[in-house]
Amino acid sequence: MTGTWSEAAEVLGADLHLELTGTGSRRAVLIRALREAVRSGRLAPGVRIPPYRSLAADLGLARNTVADAYAELVAEGWLTSRQGSGTRVAARASSAEREPGSSPGGPAADGPAPLPYDLVQGRPDPARFPRAAWLASARRALTAAPHEVFGIGDPQGRVELRSALAGYLARVRGVRTTAERIVVCAGAAHALRLLARVVGGTPWAVEAYGLPFHRALLAEAGVRTAPVAVDEDGALVSRLPRGAGAVLLTPAHQFPTGGPLHAERRSAVVEWARKTGGLVLEDDYDGEFRYDRRPVGALQDLDPDRTVLIGSVSKSLSPALRIGWMVLPPALVPGVLAAKGEREPYSSATDQLTLADLVESGAYDRHVRRMRQHHRGRRDRLVAVLAARVPRVRVTGIAAGLHAVVELPPGTERAAVAAAARHGVAVEGLDGYRHPRAGARRQDGLVVGYATPPDRLYEAALDALCAALTEALNEVSPEGN
Amino acid sequence: MTGTWSEAAEVLGADLHLELTGTGSRRAVLIRALREAVRSGRLAPGVRIPPYRSLAADLGLARNTVADAYAELVAEGWLTSRQGSGTRVAARASSAEREPGSSPGGPAADGPAPLPYDLVQGRPDPARFPRAAWLASARRALTAAPHEVFGIGDPQGRVELRSALAGYLARVRGVRTTAERIVVCAGAAHALRLLARVVGGTPWAVEAYGLPFHRALLAEAGVRTAPVAVDEDGALVSRLPRGAGAVLLTPAHQFPTGGPLHAERRSAVVEWARKTGGLVLEDDYDGEFRYDRRPVGALQDLDPDRTVLIGSVSKSLSPALRIGWMVLPPALVPGVLAAKGEREPYSSATDQLTLADLVESGAYDRHVRRMRQHHRGRRDRLVAVLAARVPRVRVTGIAAGLHAVVELPPGTERAAVAAAARHGVAVEGLDGYRHPRAGARRQDGLVVGYATPPDRLYEAALDALCAALTEALNEVSPEGN
Numbered sequence: 001m002t003g004t005w006s007e008a009a010e011v012l013g014a015d016l017h018l019e020l021t022g023t024g025s026r027r028a029v030l031i032r033a034l035r036e037a038v039r040s041g042r043l044a045p046g047v048r049i050p051p052y053r054s055l056a057a058d059l060g061l062a063r064n065t066v067a068d069a070y071a072e073l074v075a076e077g078w079l080t081s082r083q084g085s086g087t088r089v090a091a092r093a094s095s096a097e098r099e100p101g102s103s104p105g106g107p108a109a110d111g112p113a114p115l116p117y118d119l120v121q122g123r124p125d126p127a128r129f130p131r132a133a134w135l136a137s138a139r140r141a142l143t144a145a146p147h148e149v150f151g152i153g154d155p156q157g158r159v160e161l162r163s164a165l166a167g168y169l170a171r172v173r174g175v176r177t178t179a180e181r182i183v184v185c186a187g188a189a190h191a192l193r194l195l196a197r198v199v200g201g202t203p204w205a206v207e208a209y210g211l212p213f214h215r216a217l218l219a220e221a222g223v224r225t226a227p228v229a230v231d232e233d234g235a236l237v238s239r240l241p242r243g244a245g246a247v248l249l250t251p252a253h254q255f256p257t258g259g260p261l262h263a264e265r266r267s268a269v270v271e272w273a274r275k276t277g278g279l280v281l282e283d284d285y286d287g288e289f290r291y292d293r294r295p296v297g298a299l300q301d302l303d304p305d306r307t308v309l310i311g312s313v314s315k316s317l318s319p320a321l322r323i324g325w326m327v328l329p330p331a332l333v334p335g336v337l338a339a340k341g342e343r344e345p346y347s348s349a350t351d352q353l354t355l356a357d358l359v360e361s362g363a364y365d366r367h368v369r370r371m372r373q374h375h376r377g378r379r380d381r382l383v384a385v386l387a388a389r390v391p392r393v394r395v396t397g398i399a400a401g402l403h404a405v406v407e408l409p410p411g412t413e414r415a416a417v418a419a420a421a422r423h424g425v426a427v428e429g430l431d432g433y434r435h436p437r438a439g440a441r442r443q444d445g446l447v448v449g450y451a452t453p454p455d456r457l458y459e460a461a462l463d464a465l466c467a468a469l470t471e472a473l474n475e476v477s478p479e480g481n
Numbered sequence: 482m483t484g485t486w487s488e489a490a491e492v493l494g495a496d497l498h499l500e501l502t503g504t505g506s507r508r509a510v511l512i513r514a515l516r517e518a519v520r521s522g523r524l525a526p527g528v529r530i531p532p533y534r535s536l537a538a539d540l541g542l543a544r545n546t547v548a549d550a551y552a553e554l555v556a557e558g559w560l561t562s563r564q565g566s567g568t569r570v571a572a573r574a575s576s577a578e579r580e581p582g583s584s585p586g587g588p589a590a591d592g593p594a595p596l597p598y599d600l601v602q603g604r605p606d607p608a609r610f611p612r613a614a615w616l617a618s619a620r621r622a623l624t625a626a627p628h629e630v631f632g633i634g635d636p637q638g639r640v641e642l643r644s645a646l647a648g649y650l651a652r653v654r655g656v657r658t659t660a661e662r663i664v665v666c667a668g669a670a671h672a673l674r675l676l677a678r679v680v681g682g683t684p685w686a687v688e689a690y691g692l693p694f695h696r697a698l699l700a701e702a703g704v705r706t707a708p709v710a711v712d713e714d715g716a717l718v719s720r721l722p723r724g725a726g727a728v729l730l731t732p733a734h735q736f737p738t739g740g741p742l743h744a745e746r747r748s749a750v751v752e753w754a755r756k757t758g759g760l761v762l763e764d765d766y767d768g769e770f771r772y773d774r775r776p777v778g779a780l781q782d783l784d785p786d787r788t789v790l791i792g793s794v795s796k797s798l799s800p801a802l803r804i805g806w807m808v809l810p811p812a813l814v815p816g817v818l819a820a821k822g823e824r825e826p827y828s829s830a831t832d833q834l835t836l837a838d839l840v841e842s843g844a845y846d847r848h849v850r851r852m853r854q855h856h857r858g859r860r861d862r863l864v865a866v867l868a869a870r871v872p873r874v875r876v877t878g879i880a881a882g883l884h885a886v887v888e889l890p891p892g893t894e895r896a897a898v899a900a901a902a903r904h905g906v907a908v909e910g911l912d913g914y915r916h917p918r919a920g921a922r923r924q925d926g927l928v929v930g931y932a933t934p935p936d937r938l939y940e941a942a943l944d945a946l947c948a949a950l951t952e953a954l955n956e957v958s959p960e961g962n
Contacts, residue, residue, distance in 0.1 A: 046815040048661060126631035131623050134831075138619055142612050147935075150607035150799040156527075180529060186827075213823070318631040320830035334527040342694070346667075349801035350615070351829045454628075
């Protein structure tokens with residue numbers, strides 16, 4: 001059977017024929033044809049494909065058949081689906097499988113994962129955004145703002161926000177800063193892009209486990225990265241490569257394996273920076289979410305002139321605000337501003353003022369406290385359920401953050417990710433976070449984000465995860481341990 | 482006399498000595514020393530310099546002396562001053578004089594001009610931002626928004642905003658588009674940066690008069706530009722350079738000289754695009770502000786598959802929102818999204834939804850109409866005052882926009898800009914907008930932005946401008962014409 005994909009033609013501005021040939025069910029044939037169209041590039045990344053109803057009508061297939069085929073391709077990472085935006089070809093679909101961790105804090109380019117249970121790390125539950133508090137701050141801030149707020153903005157960021165952040169970061173994270181040292185940016189990725197243009201020296205040392213997205217953007221900016229092994233005490237900073245211009249660390253909560261950087265290593269890396277002239281880049285991505293004891297303060301405090309602290313509201317409020325910051329050594333401020341450019345996209349003045357009010361009014365603290373309690377409850381439940389139902393796995397990295405690592409027996413990670421997808425769980429394997437040149441030691445595991453699912457789905461998500469893990473572990477070693 | 486600049490040391494993280502030596506008044510000596518510190522790079526662009534009170538105390542000078550010196554250096558473009566952010570070294574101060582037009586829609590990097598009368602083109606009066614309407618839209622939009630708004634955003638932009646813009650642009654500018662063709666970005670500069678990475682072919686043709694900032698960012702992105710002469714009917718598109726990949730035009734209102742692109746030339750440039758495969762980039766920067774007859778529709782309408790329309794709210798609402806858009810041929814959408822990147826800074830979801838509501842509710846139309854009336858009043862007054870008091874100049878480019886060109890006798894432009902500064906008027910000469918390889922024909926003139934000053938200062942600004950022009954024209958040719 002052969003069909004013409006008429007709506008796609010409209011979208012693509014060119015004809016596209018789907019060759020529905022070969023053996024197998026209609027569903028399987030359709031899946032193969034769509035995969036082939038994506039792989040060959042006829043369906044380019046980002047292109048919106050027709051609603052399943054339309055395609056079903058065009059091809060004379062049952063609606064369920066097409067809907068199932070879409071769901072399968074979404075699960076495989078070829079397509080992405082988002083409410084209100086339809087189904088699209090995934091950004092990296094042509095590389096055949098979705099690279100785990102390829103987008104920080106979330107799945108493929110076009111939005112939340114389409115599987116019913118989203119345990120991909122990195123995002124707070126969007127339902128918990130404090131709308132009322134945000135609107136109240138917006139009203140206060142925009143009513144009181146001087147007119148010049150609506151003129152050309154300061155590329156360094158609104159002084160109201162920088163002052164509020166300086167106070168907040170000092171109080172909550174032990175950061176030593178003034179408003180003058182802070183540059184507002186659109187998030188951690190934006191911060192790294194800017195720093196890559198200003199901070200010299202190559203390679204940069206990065207943790208052997210970390211966000212592939214960060215490594216990729218550094219590579220794109222011409223910065224080579226060299227992996228530094230991590231253990232339960234964080235990065236082994238005694239092994240920084242010779243000549244490194246900077247080291248990118250997650251001291252509060254190693255990402256994603258979960259250990260805080262040991263006190264001796266904190267001193268050692270600052271000592272390294274002083275001796276070599278290198279810079280410590282401190283990615284403080286979830287420093288506010290620590291559960292069982294006093295928060296680990298920022299490393300920046302040890303030497304504010306040799307460290308850059310990078311933070312954002314992406315974990316604490318929402319990634320949709322596009323507000324982050326750098327706390328810089330004063331000597332770096334002019335260079336970073338020059339790299340940012342007079343007209344480089346910067347966060348909107350309205351949101352900056354609103355966030356400043358949220359912080360100054362105490363509403364931000366209240367929200368963070370509420371979320372901390374919520375996340376801790378989620379984490380406790382994950383640990384308890386897995387202990388009861390899948391005792392063969394070990395849950396680590398649980399002292400802080402919005403995710404944990406479920407350590408798996410050797411050789412079972414891939415099967416576990418696949419089983420999870422079959423059970424409707426979007427979750428990523430640890431291997432996707434591994435630096436390509438990391439050493440021999442390799443840990444199988446899942447990076448489980450427990451913050452994203454809405455309350456009504458969380459128990460079901462844990463059920464599905466347990467079922468998937470049980471299935472995968474039995475598949476690989478049916479006799480148990 | 483010699484002094485140490487102690488606060489600057491704190492800012493710079495290194496000692497800075499000001500050698501207060503040589504002849505002249507204390508003020509002159511200080512000015513010379515500061516200029517030298519900037520020129521030599523000891524005071525880097527963007528660095529904040531101490532409050533004049535502190536420096537006066539440190540150096541044992543009268544406060545007035547230091548304040549006067551700062552004011553002079555600000556007027557000369559070495560420093561910039563902004564309420565709440567202090568005085569800083571200007572972004573391009575080291576090139577000795579501020580390059581006119583080097584920042585689009587405004588003076589140097591750090592904010593509004595320090596001179597009392599701001600007639601630099603490009604920005605609406607920030608006092609006229611519709612705060613109440615914006616807050617009402619924010620409340621409606623954020624109350625009604627689905628939770629996923631606060632998740633990872635769609636790099637193409639919120640579908641609500643793209644739909645609202647598609648309707649608005651079709652209705653008001655005659656643009657042919659759907660939401661799928663629109664990519665939201667942070668402004669026109671961001672649009673050009675993205676297009677530079679996607680649209681092939683070099684050089685790009687640009688108008689012989691245009692924003693130096695746009696040329697500079699294209700050059701930085703590796704795109705060579707070749708100038709095309711302009712006359713009162715816009716760009717001479719019959720003279721596009723061979724092999725050009727794209728032509729960047731301002732068809733509604735040539736920037737800054739002011740003519741709309743003639744109908745025959747509109748057809749001709751689209752014909753060129755069809756024949757050569759080149760692309761027409763339509764910078765529709767102020768298409769909504771046309772005064773005396775029906776608006777000229779967008780050129781995009783002639784061939785939506787060969788043109789990219791670029792727009793933003795920077796002129797209609799505020800540059801502080803960082804919201805712009807591209808209307809793209811469908812074939813370009815995936816490439817532009819890939820260039821934007823999964824995590825490239827994009828406009829905040831809250832502002833996007835608010836703007837969508839503003840447009841859909843009709844409040845945006847009402848604001849634009851109100852502003853159009855206001856700008857027309859400003860323009861009429863400029864024309865009338867100059868006709869009465871400086872009849873030797875000619876005001877052109879007045880049919881639309883937020884600025885006009887005051888044509889001057891040959892050889893008088895530089896004197897006019899300097900005289901304006903002496904009279905407290907920040908205004909730019911036409912020469913700064915000229916492409917370095919533009920042809921022989923050169924027009925002396927001032928680009929006068931009449932939208933920025935608050936009402937209470939506008940008459941005084943015009944007075945000062947007239948006084949400056951009279952003085953400058955007498956200086957250069959005291960006998961009159």
